[in-house]
Amino acid sequence: MMEQVRLNNGVMIPKIGYGTYKATIEDGYGIVSEAIKAGYRHLDTAALYENEEDVGRAVKESGIPRSEFFITSKLARYALGYENTKREFEKTLNKLEMDYLDLYLIHWPRPDYGDAQFEDWKELDVESWRAMEELYEEGKIKAIGVSNFLPHHLEHLLEHAKIKPAVNQLELHPGYLQEEAVEYCKDKDIAMEAWSPIGRARLLKEPLLVELAEKYGISVALLCLAFDLQNGYIILPKSTHFERMEENLNADAITLEEGDMERIRSMPLAGWSGEHPDRETVR
Numbered sequence: 312m313m314e315q316v317r318l319n320n321g322v323m324i325p326k327i328g329y330g331t332y333k334a335t336i337e338d339g340y341g342i343v344s345e346a347i348k349a350g351y352r353h354l355d356t357a358a359l360y361e362n363e364e365d366v367g368r369a370v371k372e373s374g375i376p377r378s379e380f381f382i383t384s385k386l387a388r389y390a391l392g393y394e395n396t397k398r399e400f401e402k403t404l405n406k407l408e409m410d411y412l413d414l415y416l417i418h419w420p421r422p423d424y425g426d427a428q429f430e431d432w433k434e435l436d437v438e439s440w441r442a443m444e445e446l447y448e449e450g451k452i453k454a455i456g457v458s459n460f461l462p463h464h465l466e467h468l469l470e471h472a473k474i475k476p477a478v479n480q481l482e483l484h485p486g487y488l489q490e491e492a493v494e495y496c497k498d499k500d501i502a503m504e505a506w507s508p509i510g511r512a513r514l515l516k517e518p519l520l521v522e523l524a525e526k527y528g529i530s531v532a533l534l535c536l537a538f539d540l541q542n543g544y545i546i547l548p549k550s551t552h553f554e555r556m557e558e559n560l561n562a563d564a565i566t567l568e569e570g571d572m573e574r575i576r577s578m579p580l581a582g583w584s585g586e587h588p589d590r591e592t593v594r
C-alpha cells in the first residue's frame with residue numbers, strides 16, 4: 312500500500328496523489344479509471360476542473376470501497392464567502408456522488424485579479440473557513456485546508472480560525488521553492504502538498520536536472536518528484552499515459568544524495584507557472 316503521512320488532525324493521507332487538472336479533457340472517466348488501475352487511491356480534483364463527476368464515477372465503478380480512497384476537492388476562488396462555500400460544497404458532493412470528502416481546500420486566497428471583490432479577500436477567507444469548520448465538525452469533511460496561501464494570507468486566517476488548516480497546496484518543484492511559505496507552514500505543522508511537481512513538463516529539458524537524472528538512471532520527471540518527496544511534500548503528479556502514471560508512483564523508491572538535493576535547491580527560477588495569488592497571471 313502507498314505510504315501515508317499523518318496530518319495535524321491525525322488523518323492519514325497517501326504521499327502520492329493523482330492530479331486531475333486537464334487530465335480529463337477527452338475521456339475523464341476513462342483516465343481517472345486508468346489512474347485507479349495504476350494504483351492511485353488519492354485523487355486531487357477541484358470545482359474549477361469540471362471533472363468531479365468523472366472522478367466520482369471512476370471511484371464508484373472501480374468496485375473498490377470508498378474508504379480506501381482519499382478524495383480532495385477545492386472551493387473555487389469566485390465562490391468565497393460563508394453561504395457560497397456551503398452551497399459549493401454541496402454541489403461538489405453531489406457531483407462526486409459521495410457523502411463526505413477527505414480534504415476540502417480553499418483553492419486561492421482571493422478572487423481573481425480585476426474582480427470587484429479583489430480587495431475583500433480577508434473577510435471572504437474567514438467566512439469560507441467558518442463554513443468549512445462547520446462542515447468538518449458535522450463530519451462531512453475529514454480535513455480542511457488551503458491552497459496558494461502565502462504567509463500573509465495564512466496569518467489573517469489563523470487569527471480567526473478555530474481549526475488550523477491541515478494542508479497548504481502550493482506550486483513546488485525544482486526551480487520554484489517558495490521557501491518562505493514552506494518554512495511558515497512547517498513551523499505551524501501545516502503539511503505541504505506540491506502542485507505541478509514536474510513544473511507541468513516545463514522542467515524536462517533543464518540541463519542540471521537532465522544531468523542528475525542520467526546519474527540516477529531515471530527520468531527527469533521522476534527526479535522532480537523524488538526531490539519534492541524528499542523535501543517532505545505530498546505530491547500530485549498528473550499524467551494521461553498509463554506507463555507514466557505507474558512510473559510516477561515509483562518516486563518514493565528513489566533517494567537523492569544530499570549534495571544533489573542542494574544543487575537542485577540552488578537552481579535559478581525555472582518551470583514556474585506564472586501564477587501568483589496576489590497578481591495577475593504572467594505567462
Ligand SMILES: NC(=O)c1ccc[n+]([C@@H]2O[C@H](COP(=O)([O-])OP(=O)(O)OC[C@H]3O[C@@H](n4cnc5c(N)ncnc54)[C@H](OP(=O)(O)O)[C@@H]3O)[C@@H](O)[C@H]2O)c1
Pocket residue numbers: 329330331332333334355356418458459480481505506507508509510511512530532533547548549550551552555556558559
Ligand atoms: N492548487 C492549485 O492551484 C493547483 C494548480 C495546478 C495544479 N494543481 C494540481 O496539481 C496537479 C499536477 O499539476 P499539473 O497537472 O499542473 O502538472 P505536473 O503534474 O507538474 O505535470 C504534468 C505534465 O507532466 C507530464 N508528465 C507526467 N509524468 C511524466 C513522466 N513520468 N514523464 C514525462 N512526462 C510526464 C504530463 O504529460 P502527459 O499527461 O502527457 O503524460 C504533463 O504534461 C494537477 O493535476 C492538479 O491536481 C493544483
